[in-house]
Amino acid sequence: xxxxxxxxxxxxxxxxxxxxxxxxxxxxxxxxxxxxxxxxxxxxxxxxxxxxxxxxxxxxxxxxxxxxxxxxxxxxxxxxxxxxxxxxxxxxxxxxxxxxxxxxxxxxxxxxxxxxxxxxxxxxxxxxxxxxxxxxxxxxxxxxxxxxxxxxxxxxxxxxxxxxxxxxxxxxxxxxxxxxxxxxxxxxxxxxxxxxxxxxxxxx
Numbered sequence: 001x002x003x004x005x006x007x008x009x010x011x012x013x014x015x016x017x018x019x020x021x022x023x024x025x026x027x028x029x030x031x032x033x034x035x036x037x038x039x040x041x042x043x044x045x046x047x048x049x050x051x052x053x054x055x056x057x058x059x060x061x062x063x064x065x066x067x068x069x070x071x072x073x074x075x076x077x078x079x080x081x082x083x084x085x086x087x088x089x090x091x092x093x094x095x096x097x098x099x100x101x102x103x104x105x106x107x108x109x110x111x112x113x114x115x116x117x118x119x120x121x122x123x124x125x126x127x128x129x130x131x132x133x134x135x136x137x138x139x140x141x142x143x144x145x146x147x148x149x150x151x152x153x154x155x156x157x158x159x160x161x162x163x164x165x166x167x168x169x170x171x172x173x174x175x176x177x178x179x180x181x182x183x184x185x186x187x188x189x190x191x192x193x194x195x196x197x198x199x200x201x202x203x204x
Contacts, residue, residue, distance in 0.1 A: 019045035040071045057133045
């Protein structure tokens with residue numbers, strides 16, 4: 001084993017531990033803000049995996065889009081909407097917990113089976129390594145995958161318009177017109193009408 005292979009194996013192990021630990025923190029921590037920050041750690045670990053696979057463009061897109069946009073948007077949404085409320089216990093809650101545990105265990109077993117069954121040996125007939133991945137991905141985007149690329153752009157535009165509408169849905173209350181009373185040192189405050197009428201009746 002050469003030095004480069006050893007560095008790759010050690011880096012893979014560190015990134016794997018970081019990814020699994022951050023993912024468990026996202027699920028198990030009760031503070032949702034901490035979970036959102038750990039989700040950024042998961043995205044960064046995935047980006048490191050892409051770098052080990054020589055996917056420089058995908059790694060940069062992972063950081064820019066998921067860490068810099070999606071995760072920041074999640075944090076903004078949490079900090080704007082986060083309200084502490086005391087929720088009452090749902091009857092039959094243990095049934096939902098058991099069903100969730102069964103589904104998670106089934107997915108874990110399925111993924112583990114796929115990892116063990118898949119042959120991971122290197123194929124000698126694999127194509128040559130692409131020199132510039134950015135150019136190759138750009139060619140595929142504007143030739144083979146042009147329609148999905150444009151549909152994704154329209155979908156993002158619709159999401160942005162919907163976010164603007166939701167942000168401006170609350171009507172701004174109209175200001176109440178207040179009658180301004182101008183008082184100067186040369187004018188005396190007006191006596192209430194009730195007191196004036198009582199004073200005149202007593203004098204008569």
